[in-house]
Structure formats: structure tokens, C-alpha cells
Amino acid sequence: MFFQQIFEEKLAQYAYLIGCQASGEAIVIDPMRDIDRYKEIAEKNNLKIIAAAETHIHADYLSGLREFAEQGVKVYVSDEGDENWKYEWVIGSNYDHKLLKDGDKFSVGNIKFTAAFTPGHTPEHLSFLVADGAKSDVPMGLLSGDFVFVGDVGRPDLLETAAGEKGVMESSAKVLYQSLQKFKEMPGYWQVWPGHGAGSACGKALGAIPESTVGYEQRFNDSIRAATNEQEFVDYILDGQPEPPIYFARMKRENKKGPKILGNIPQPENLTIEQIIGQVRITNSVILDTRNRGEFMNGHIEGSLLSPINKAFNTVAGSYIREDESIFLIIEEDKLQEAVLDLIRIGLDPVKGFATPGQLKEFAEKGGVLFTTDTIDFAQTEKHLNANEAYLLDVRKKSEFDEGHIPGAINIAHTRLLERLGDIPNDKPVMVSCRTGARSAVASAFLEREDFVVKYVDDLIEEWLEKNIEH
Numbered sequence: 001m002f003f004q005q006i007f008e009e010k011l012a013q014y015a016y017l018i019g020c021q022a023s024g025e026a027i028v029i030d031p032m033r034d035i036d037r038y039k040e041i042a043e044k045n046n047l048k049i050i051a052a053a054e055t056h057i058h059a060d061y062l063s064g065l066r067e068f069a070e071q072g073v074k075v076y077v078s079d080e081g082d083e084n085w086k087y088e089w090v091i092g093s094n095y096d097h098k099l100l101k102d103g104d105k106f107s108v109g110n111i112k113f114t115a116a117f118t119p120g121h122t123p124e125h126l127s128f129l130v131a132d133g134a135k136s137d138v139p140m141g142l143l144s145g146d147f148v149f150v151g152d153v154g155r156p157d158l159l160e161t162a163a164g165e166k167g168v169m170e171s172s173a174k175v176l177y178q179s180l181q182k183f184k185e186m187p188g189y190w191q192v193w194p195g196h197g198a199g200s201a202c203g204k205a206l207g208a209i210p211e212s213t214v215g216y217e218q219r220f221n222d223s224i225r226a227a228t229n230e231q232e233f234v235d236y237i238l239d240g241q242p243e244p245p246i247y248f249a250r251m252k253r254e255n256k257k258g259p260k261i262l263g264n265i266p267q268p269e270n271l272t273i274e275q276i277i278g279q280v281r282i283t284n285s286v287i288l289d290t291r292n293r294g295e296f297m298n299g300h301i302e303g304s305l306l307s308p309i310n311k312a313f314n315t316v317a318g319s320y321i322r323e324d325e326s327i328f329l330i331i332e333e334d335k336l337q338e339a340v341l342d343l344i345r346i347g348l349d350p351v352k353g354f355a356t357p358g359q360l361k362e363f364a365e366k367g368g369v370l371f372t373t374d375t376i377d378f379a380q381t382e383k384h385l386n387a388n389e390a391y392l393l394d395v396r397k398k399s400e401f402d403e404g405h406i407p408g409a410i411n412i413a414h415t416r417l418l419e420r421l422g423d424i425p426n427d428k429p430v431m432v433s434c435r436t437g438a439r440s441a442v443a444s445a446f447l448e449r450e451d452f453v454v455k456y457v458d459d460l461i462e463e464w465l466e467k468n469i470e471h
Helices: 036-044 067-068 169-183 214-220 228-240 248-257 273-282 295-300 312-318 332-345 357-366 380-387 396-404 414-423 439-448 462-467
Strands: 004-010 012-019 027-030 048-053 074-078 097-100 106-107 111-117 126-130 139-143 193-195 285-289 326-330 351-355 374-376 392-394 430-435 453-456
Touching: 004 228, 004 392, 012 111, 012 193, 012 439, 027 396, 036 048, 048 067, 048 106, 074 111, 097 214, 126 332, 169 214, 169 228, 169 332, 193 214, 273 326, 273 351, 295 439, 312 332, 312 414, 312 439, 326 332, 332 351, 332 439, 351 462, 374 462, 380 430, 380 462, 414 439, 439 453
Parallel strands: 027 048, 048 074, 074 097, 139 193, 285 326, 326 351, 374 453, 392 430, 430 453
Antiparallel strands: 004 012, 012 027, 106 111, 111 126, 126 139
């Protein structure tokens, strides 16, 4: 049996390539959209991918299942859950596929899989029991998707907070509670192979260890330990869940209806700064600047968004770029491919061109106009507030804000600003703060593009909070 976990750091996502070395056949579980990465691993190990499966309709990235289906690979998807959460692109299609119910079995060579219905995170969620049939038909582990993580369980609120179904988070939490009762009955020696690790927005306390066992999670997973009675679990699991990025709703919709076929990875062309500015003026486009926040604040093209190439790149881009906008990047050329892959994984395909920071510097040296953002610290912030000269927008998560904040601050998480622009007053400048200045930097750039007068607070909040905490 061949088994490889494939980690995508920025989205903290695990996919799995599992193969039968006797038959040379393999399956991919929960693939991302750029499927060549999985095919290359299979080829290096003398395997051919003949099947692909998915644990549930994902919210944080575009699935690669349809890419595989287009290439004749058989796909396995859930047929559980209610009528609103079915794989619409699969049902009734000509794709080679099988719709799975609880207890359904299928094989890839000698490897045997059994679908286990584990709803709560989503209504249709499946986990897959895995058995190495060359040794035994007894399962050795559980591909748990977003059901059980190392140290946590999949959050049950996303249908409401991300997909917009009102009033369902509590009922989803109750469903998850029932699924966890089944988990508590599973053999402790089974391995647990989760769909995400630390850093994912699909839970609130995920561990960084890539795998676990059922027995260990039964004993030490705080969310599972909280499932002693239904109401205690519901209260525990819904408390403190972070605001999901706004693009999650789009991912849910597209993965349900069918992601657009990607085909080849976009290859944006190198353009001059003047060409990029010209394109942005006449097309529905956005400039995404990937430099560090200090460089950006000291000089950028008017209306640019900021998203440094770091672990938050997908989240920021997905939260601020509208799905119908074309994208032009300011980026070092050796980072271009990385950024393009990050963007297409969340469905932001039209990356039309790029220029380097060096080109931007040359543009400014030749007299090109760059714009700066007014940068202040918390001492200046307090003076502006006391003089009633500006509003303060705190873009931390609500749970952070509730632990302590500057009096008078408005709280909107930086990942939800696009949908809540109407909640931000614009008759005075807006001072934008967070904990360290990283989230407020990208939020400041976004608000400037939306015509707010912005003062970026580049400071650490802890010292101020120690003096004057409001709960």
C-alpha cells in the first residue's frame, strides 16, 4: 500500500494519494484544483490515478475533482445530506462517477474504502474507512476530512456564517454532536488522517501534528471531550469561532454547482507599470501588490490592494478581490508561479499581467506618481479619538476584540470588510488597527481603494490594553 499526505501550507489543507502497488492504481482524496501535482507524485511512484474522492463540499478552496472527472477519472462523492447540499455537477452527468451513501464500499486495487456518514460540519459530509486488503479487510484508519481534526472538530457554523443559511448553526452543532457519539465508539487503534491542520479557518483550535489516532482524540481532543451532553457541546463548539473569510460562500457555491474547468495554469505576461495602470483604468481590474507593508505604505499605485506573499495571501486576496475582477500583480518574478497557484486555488483565475518591484521603483524614479498611506501609532490614535477627529476600526476577530479593545472602536474582522462597507462611517478619516499591524495594513489598502480616508495604525496593541482594557 502506498500512502502519501500532501500538505498545502497557506490553506493548511491535506490531500491524500493512496495506491495499490500490486495493481499500479491510485486514488486521490480531497484534491485541490491544480491536479498535476498529484499526477506527478503518482508517476514517480509507478502509479496511475484512476479515482478521486471528496469528503464534502469544501468552503476554503476549489476542488480538483471536476478536473479529474474531465480526464476520465472516476469520482466518488456523497449522496447524503439534504437536497440543498448535493453535488449538482455530478448528478445526472456523463462523468464516470459513483454517489455514496453511508456504508457503501469501493476498491482501488487491493485498497478497500468504506463511506461513513459523519455530518455536522456539512450536511453531506463523509469520512472514509481505509483497509489494506492485501493484509486484512479490517480498517486501519479514517480519512476524516473536516469531521475530526487533530485537537479539534470541524466547525458547524459555516452553513450560516459563510453560506448564508440563516438559523442553522445550532441544529448543525447538534448533528455534529450525534456524529461524535459514533466516533467515540470507533476502535482506538484506528489512525485519523484529517483534512486540515493548524492555520485552517475550518476549526478554531487545530493541531499542527499531521495525523493522530481515534483513541488519542477520544481522550485529549477538547471538542470531543466537551461532547458529554448535547447542549454543553453546542455551547462550546459555537463559542469563539472566527469570522470566516468572505470568499468561503463563493467556494461553497462553486464546488456544489461545479468549478469552472481550469485546464492550463495562467501565465501572466510582464507589463510596464504604465500598461498596468492603463488596463486598470479601462477594465474591471485590480492591482494586487505583494510587497511588505512598509514598502507599500511608502509608495504604491493608487487603488492597489496589499497582500504580501505569506500564509495569509489566499485569505486576503479572496476577501478583497471580487470574482469578476481581473488581476495585475506587483511581485518578484520568482514568486509569480506561487502567487498564481494560490489565486487559482480559490477561483481567482484571470491573472492578466505583472510587474516587479524593481519596475515600480524605476517608474517612480522617472517621475511616476505613487501614493502613500498616512501611518500612525496608538498614541496618535488616542489623540485623534479624544479630539473626535477620526473613527477607529479594529479589524481583529470578534473574540480578540471582546478580550480587550480601545473604547469607541468599531469591530469588523478584516476578512468581512467587503460585505460590511456600509457599516463604516466615512464622514471622517478611519484609523485602522489590529494586534500587530499586519491585518490592519491589508485592510487599510482595501479601504483606500473603496475611497475611505485612511490612517494606518502600525503598532502593537498589548501595551495600550495593559493600561486600559475594556471588556
